[in-house]
Amino acid sequence: MGGMRMRIGATVTAVVLVVAATGVSSAAAAPDKPGQPRYTAGAVGAGDAYFPSSGNGGYDVQHYDLAVTYTPPAAAPAPLEGQFSGVATIDLVALQDLDRFNLDLRGMTVQSVAIGGKAAASVAPPAPGATVDGAAFWHVQDDANRVWELTIQPRPKIKTGQTVRVVIGYGGTTTRPLDIEDALYGWVTTRDGAIVASEPEGSMTWYPVSDHPTDKASYSFAITVPEGKVAVANGTQPKPATTTAGWTTWYWDAPDQQASYLTTASVGDFELRQTYTSASGVPIIDAVDTKLTPQRLATTNASLAQQPAMIDYFESQFGPYPFGSFGAIVDNDSVGYALETQTRPVYSSQASQGTVAHELAHQWFGNSVSPERWQDIWLNEGWATYAAWMWTERTGGISTQQAYNAWYAPARTPDYWALPIGDPGALGLFATQVYNRGAATLQALRVEVGDEAFFAGARLWLERYDDSTGTSEGFQAVFEETSGKDLDGFFQIWLRDPVKPPATWTIP
Structure with a gap:
């Protein structure tokens, strides 16, 4: 297995939507560069040698607002599949005069798109080298070559410095996606919900994103799950969860700059704990699976109890804790690893003291x-x-x-x-x-x-x-x-x- 050519079962699907933009006039050529087009396509990928198609060029995302509704799998022996629908509202700023730009999205189907409040319609994806008339939007998913790109061609085109709001409705059936090393990552479906850990480029498995650390943004989440389930994401809760007609919506807000691979929205049978802070006032919010064995629960509780002291010590060595909260998500699942996410690391099965120290240190080194x-x-x-x-x-x-x-x-x-x-x-x-x-x-x-x-x-x-x-x-x-x-x-x-x-x- 070499380079980026891991084969997970090659499939190519396409969903294409027309996109409208307002307030920008087109120009055939750049005024200071006669004969050269003024509006060009943003790069397909952020230029990372390891993941050439991850991230995108031509714009800078400012904020993601993710509204997700998720139904976990039914009890065994039903298939280990969840049902997911989402609306991603993405605020971005153009860094060049854009003819088109891309977002990464893997394993999902797009149902609707709007830019500037105007709905979109679909067209067929162009053949290589072909042009597309008017506004267009298409989605290519090539598992064999690890290319998962939504391409937006707005009309009128977008001018450098223009702020654009893109609203994308999407969804699909979730399973257990694999990364390049054949490890579970991204939105990993579990019997009681989902464990979400996306390093290095797995966030695209659950929302459209510029999936590379060089494009950091702030985040907000509204995650709706069946009543009785708990959904935990980055940051803090700006308001209490609300329940209507058997569904509960959990709200989380992460205002600090955050790389996409550090986002989470884990769902499960969690006890949500908000009982302590560090000496410097950092609130600590833990979500602990109610099904941990007594031994694992004891190890987890003893380890998490050290979080305030760990923050105090690392602040004395490295400087102030860089974000507005900390905590843990401890899921009784067999994924088999712990992984940094910003403010709320994910632990599979249990949290040991050394691992908690490791994941806390990531808040400075890896997250900030x-x-x-x-x-x-x-x-x-x-x-x-x-x-x-x-x-x-x-x-x-x-x-x-x-x-x-x-x-x-x-x-x-x-x-x-x-x-x-x-x-x-x-x-x-x-x-x-x-x-x-x-x-x-x-x-x-x-x-x-x-x-x-x-x-x-x-x-x-x-x-x-x-x-x-x-x-x-x-x-x-x-x-x-x-x-x-x-x-x-x-x-x-x-x-x-x-x-x-x-x-x-x-x-x-």
Whole structure:
């Protein structure tokens, strides 16, 4: 299996809708570039080498308002399928004069589209290279090549700087989608609801989106589920849930800038807890599955009880908690992983203390500052793993240096060392080396530059790239700034060289 060509069963479907826009006059050519078209198509994809078709060019999304109605599967032996309908209201700003632009959407059918309050009608999708007269909208889903694109061709065309509201009605039958590594992700249907964890580009499985971290936006949610079910999303509840005729709508608001892969809207048999805050006043909201076994519930409760102290400690090391709330979603499902989502990490089966520390650290490293390219995922996972090492030391366990030494000591095969964590490939995003060698890189960096420069660099990184994205090159530059050292050789060894680093940083 190579590159982006994972085959999950190739299907191609098309739904095409006419789109109307107002208030913009067309122009055949740019005034300052005679002979060149003024209005052009936004790029199909954000330009990420690992996921070329994810995200889109030509615009910047400001806000997603997602209204979702979801019916979980019936009891076994009924098929493990849910019924989903949604209305996505998307506010975006054009970054160029747009002839057309795209949104990512996988596995859903579009029923309606409006721009500027005007309804749309459908046309057939064009053949490659063909033009389309008038306003048009089409949806191509090519599973074999991992291309899932809604293309909007508005008429009149959209001018640079114009704010546009797109309203899309869509829906379908939900199952259990797979990512490029054949792991469950996105909107994963469960018997009692859904567990939603979308890294790296699974948000497109449940709403139309520019699905790349470089296009952050704010979010609001209204999630309607059968009465008795609980729906949990990012942020806080702006108003209480409402119930009418057997359906309950849960409202959530996430006003901070957020990468699409960090959104969630998990549904299940949850107990919603809102009982404590950190010392700095961060409200903590947990949703814990009522079906956890007694042992898993005890582990989960003990771990979640440490969240306020963890926030206090990480704030002392990294600076203020970057968002308006925190918490957890603990789902009694067999997905088999924990995953960061902004403000509300998702845990499958139970939450352990080390994992909670890891996911909390992601709020700074990964959520506040996200990877500009997916190849730089070590900046997420290395920091989160290292912060868990720090928490272990804080609570009386082994020190970060001892954790480093324990990682460094074992003999490993050449294949382990061959993976360059600074560019692990699309199939290596969640390799253990990205986590553990990433954490070891940070401990070695701390030894290399000293504690003062190390923690000054961590805080400067978070301040400089807050609510944005960063790269390994930018990270190196920050630490060269705080330490006064040339770190080219250091980062070459740790991020790129396909061999075991020398014992230079192993301190007894």
